Amino acid sequence: MYVLMALGFSLIWGISGMFNFAHGAMYMLGAYISFTLISWGLNASLSIFLMMIIMFLLGVLIERFCIRPFSSYRGTPSYVMNCVIVTLALAIAFETAILLIYGGEFKTVNPVSPGVVILGPFQISNQMVYSFLFGVLSIAAIGLFIKYTRVGLAMRALAQEPTAASMMGLNPDAIYSITFGISSALAGLAGALLAPVYSIYPSVGWVSFLYAFIVVILGGLGSMTGVIAAGFLVGVIKNVGTIWFSGQWMMAIIFGALILLLLLRPRGLFGTRVG
Amino acid sequence: MKRLSRPTSERSTLALLEINSIVVQYGKMQALHGVSLRVDQRSITAVIGHNGGGKSTTLKAIAGLVKVQNGTIQFKNREISNKAPHEVVVEGISMIPADRKLFPYLNVLDNLRMGSYCRRAWTKQDSNLEMVFELFPKLKQLQSKEARTLSGGEQQMLVIGRALMSEPEVLLMDELTAGLAPLLVNKVLEVMQDIRRKNVTILVAEQSAAKILRIVDNAYVMENGQIVLEGGSEELTHNPLVLEAYFRV
Numbered sequence: 014m015y016v017l018m019a020l021g022f023s024l025i026w027g028i029s030g031m032f033n034f035a036h037g038a039m040y041m042l043g044a045y046i047s048f049t050l051i052s053w054g055l056n057a058s059l060s061i062f063l064m065m066i067i068m069f070l071l072g073v074l075i076e077r078f079c080i081r082p083f084s085s086y087r088g089t090p091s092y093v094m095n096c097v098i099v100t101l102a103l104a105i106a107f108e109t110a111i112l113l114i115y116g117g118e119f120k121t122v123n124p125v126s127p128g129v130v131i132l133g134p135f136q137i138s139n140q141m142v143y144s145f146l147f148g149v150l151s152i153a154a155i156g157l158f159i160k161y162t163r164v165g166l167a168m169r170a171l172a173q174e175p176t177a178a179s180m181m182g183l184n185p186d187a188i189y190s191i192t193f194g195i196s197s198a199l200a201g202l203a204g205a206l207l208a209p210v211y212s213i214y215p216s217v218g219w220v221s222f223l224y225a226f227i228v229v230i231l232g233g234l235g236s237m238t239g240v241i242a243a244g245f246l247v248g249v250i251k252n253v254g255t256i257w258f259s260g261q262w263m264m265a266i267i268f269g270a271l272i273l274l275l276l277l278r279p280r281g282l283f284g285t286r287v288g
Numbered sequence: 289m290k291r292l293s294r295p296t297s298e299r300s301t302l303a304l305l306e307i308n309s310i311v312v313q314y315g316k317m318q319a320l321h322g323v324s325l326r327v328d329q330r331s332i333t334a335v336i337g338h339n340g341g342g343k344s345t346t347l348k349a350i351a352g353l354v355k356v357q358n359g360t361i362q363f364k365n366r367e368i369s370n371k372a373p374h375e376v377v378v379e380g381i382s383m384i385p386a387d388r389k390l391f392p393y394l395n396v397l398d399n400l401r402m403g404s405y406c407r408r409a410w411t412k413q414d415s416n417l418e419m420v421f422e423l424f425p426k427l428k429q430l431q432s433k434e435a436r437t438l439s440g441g442e443q444q445m446l447v448i449g450r451a452l453m454s455e456p457e458v459l460l461m462d463e464l465t466a467g468l469a470p471l472l473v474n475k476v477l478e479v480m481q482d483i484r485r486k487n488v489t490i491l492v493a494e495q496s497a498a499k500i501l502r503i504v505d506n507a508y509v510m511e512n513g514q515i516v517l518e519g520g521s522e523e524l525t526h527n528p529l530v531l532e533a534y535f536r537v
Binding site: 183 | 377383391401402403
């Protein structure tokens with residue numbers, strides 16, 4: 014699931030060249046939106062699907078009104094700072110809004126289907142299986158989209174040579190919007206899928222955001238496969254690690270591993286560009 | 289401006305592209321001081337001159353890559369000055385920049401496919417690909433190689449092929465022969481004539497006048513942001529000023 018978050022984050026970083034500090038908020042919004050849709054009686058999978066569409070549109074709107082006005086600064090260091098500030102502000106705004114609407118207490122979300130599946134010596138909850146499948150399918154879908162469609166090709170081209178891309182007839186603004194939309198939808202999906210596991214509260218997005226950041230750096234900026242691989246790696250390490258160490262130690266260990274890796278390989282595991 | 293050719297009004301073919309007194313400024317520095325030129329349909333027109341004279345800037349102005357402060361750029365009698373680069377491509381003008389700007393991590397095929405990005409060209413992608421592979425058989429072999437791994441000459445072929453994928457009516461070429469071995473330069477000149485046979489009009493900026501003047505229909509000499517000489521290839525090749533300044537290769 015870290016893969017989903019990281020993928021969205023690295024899409025925006027790789028293609029638009031900016032840090033989306035509201036990414037965690039997207040996760041949180043996704044969780045709350047699908048929670049609300051389900052509580053209105055809508056079927057779970059349908060809710061999640063609908064939520065993704067809503068998140069996509071939200072992402073596009075954010076790009077259009079909050080990011081695009083700064084587009085004349087693209088490429089300069091102040092652009093990144095600007096975006097960080099704007100998205101951070103958005104994140105806080107969203108969090109406060111949700112706080113006001115839903116209250117700050119932890120809400121537990123019912124799993125899609127209770128019960129477990131026995132797989133050899135392991136007991137996996139149905140919810141986990143459901144999340145896993147949904148997640149993997151989404152990742153595969155995005156991968157195929159980027160590789161084979163016209164827009165996917167445009168995204169890759171834009172990331173590598175923005176000037177040349179516009180010389181091919183590509184309107185960069187449109188692609189940036191779509192990128193933001195996809196990224197938000199993915200984050201929302203992660204939020205919705207993990208909601209039953211961790212329960213939801215307005216600040217729930219930040220931990221995931223941190224993990225997304227770690228995974229993207231670990232996997233290397235500019236590499237989709239790297240991000241996916243790193244995501245799985247982090248997920249595995251975290252889950253396996255908690256068997257031996259307690260939660261607090263986990264973060265320290267993960268960060269430690271990250272620092273070690275960066276010292277040895279500044280590009281990350283699969284990175285194609287530095288920084 | 290000295291005109292050596294027959295006056296403009298006598299030329300029978302319609303000007304496809306016409307620039308009138310454009311002024312371009314880079315911050316405080318004025319790059320173009322009122323440049324006017326015309327490009328006829330199905331012609332190969334060259335802008336020659338020493339580096340820094342404004343040739344690239346002129347092409348970039350047409351392509352929408354730099355802002356024009358004054359003057360007009362007309363394509364098929366429509367005003368296109370200060371349109372965004374992607375809009376200019378949709379109009380039918382494609383540019384090959386001096387530094388090529390290939391997509392380094394995309395393979396040859398993807399680079400070519402990106403060339404036909406605009407809707408008009410995307411639907412004809414397959415037939416255009418065939419056309420490009422016919423023109424450059426080597427590219428077909430190199431299809432799945434990443435663009436950054438290609439040699440200089442191969443990259444040159446790719447960049448021309450990519451521009452052709454957008455089905456342009458006018459192709460702007462900025463310093464295409466720079467840094468190429470003589471054999472490759474000749475190949476590029478051949479290709480330009482092939483392209484012209486396919487009904488594509490070419491406007492090329494070149495520093496080395498000698499070779500390009502052999503194949504052009506019309507040329508403009510540019511110095512210090514202004515056109516100083518204009519004429520057909522015959523006249524310019526025998527003009528003493530041109531010979532002195534530009535033929536000392």
